[in-house]
Amino acid sequence: MVLEVSSDRLEEFSNEFWALTGEAKVFAFHGEMGAGKTTLISALCKHKGVAESISSPTFSIINEYIFSEAGQEKKIFHLDLYRLNSMEEIMGAGVEDCIYSNEICFVEWPEKSSALFDKATIHVFVSTISDTLREVKVETTNEP
Secondary structure: OEEEEEHHHHHHHHHHHHHHHOOOOEEEEEOOOOOOHHHHHHHHHHHHOOOOOOOOOOOOOEEEEEEEEOOEEEEEEEEEOOOOOOHHHHHHHOHHHHHOOOOEEEEEOHHHHHHHOOOOOEEEEEEEOOOOEEEEEEEOOOOO
16 A cells, blocks of 8 residues: 555544554554654554554653553554664663564664564555655555
């Protein structure tokens, strides 16, 4: 799926994204600094019913959000690996625990730990078209 997404289409993007990805849990977000990865993740979290403010975990490395689904409390982990420089740092930060938690996990800068992602990972590529428009390519396991 390839979409052009602007800030006024975030809700529509979220609907399409969750319909496409189904029960997937791990999402690797690729894109340059400022491409809009955190903005898209925020919209996806809001769609799930996260009430708290969504922010980039650049300094905290991992943010945890709570939402309710079918009467059960669920978690979303939002990771930003930009500041991590080695697999040792990545493992020490608890990244692997989040990825294999069976909770929704959004990872920014996944290139830093590509060995942790399996075939079930959904890869999301975000690129800038203009100041207000982004191209978002979502690759699921059933695509070539």
